[in-house]
Amino acid sequence: MYSVNDLETFVAVAKHGGISPAARVLGISVATTSHRLSKLEQSLKVALFHRSNRSLKLSDEGARFLERIEFILEELQQAECEISGRSTQLRGHLRVTMSPWVLKRFVMPSLPKFQAEHPDLTIDLNVSDRFVPLAEEMTDCAIRVGELVDSSMVGYKLSDNKRVICASPEYIAQFGDIDSVTKLQQAAWVCLPWQTSLMVKHGNKSSQSIQMAKKLIVSSSDMLTEGALHGSGLAIKSYLAIEQELANGSLVEVMPRCLSNDDAPISFLYPAGARTVRKIQYFKDFVSHLFRSS
Helix, strand or coil: CCCHHHHHHHHHHHHHCCHHHHHHHHCCCHHHHHHHHHHHHHHHCCCCEEECCCCEEECHHHHHHHHHHHHHHHHHHHHHHHHHCCCCCCCEEEEEEECHHHHHHHHHHHHHHHHHHCCCEEEEEEECCCCCCCCCCCCCEEEEECCCCCCCEEEEEEECCEEEEEECHHHHHHHCCCCCHHHHHHCEEEECCCCCEEEECCCCCCCEEEECEEEEECCCHHHHHHHHHCCCCEEEEEHHHCHHHHHHCCCEEECCCCECCCECCEEEEEEHHHCCCHHHHHHHHHHHHHHHHC
């Protein structure tokens, strides 16, 4: 039968991507780490990882097991603290993913205060615009921009938001006023790699799909802003990401409300099984306050 140590070892191997790094974090030998993992898999009668010469990757069963076990272990630790009268200070790692602009504008300025309140908690930030399932990235929670599509996640709305088309005044002066779908098709675009087309509507006409004439392809939403600011073309941005630039005139909105689906609410996401995990709930309360007070 497996033990709590075996479960903790499994979580460490999954989070740190291998037996050797997990052994270093746990302060035990590689042999002991490997033995614990093998014992757990034998007890469960399932392979928790796909193994190759170079890597360990969670199997589907392993990913589901991790999602449940991590929360159970934290609840166990919390129960031990409560019954023994020890401090219930947050501990361990909190892995969070969010877009660069959300981190820069809303979270990072106040993050040191949260860290000071929870000095034994290590925050691991994955800054990305990609929508990857949390289990695949070994992530506890996320701040997402846009409609929620993963039914296995609990979503808590942080703020209303919309997508807008924007450009610099210099680009508009060079290209001319953009007041029709045809001109949107003719204009240069600053795009993320996966952006190829968009659904637009204008006046009383029905929505239609147009191809984006990519002139600059960038890898992050922050670079979309930079490209638009420096006159490379049009960009689609979250309104809250460029609110200051629109206010000071360094960017202007192009054809307001022409995007067929411009709603892009900002939400806090976490797995349904994590409703009682304290570190996730504390961080949710923290970011909720940031958005309410912004």
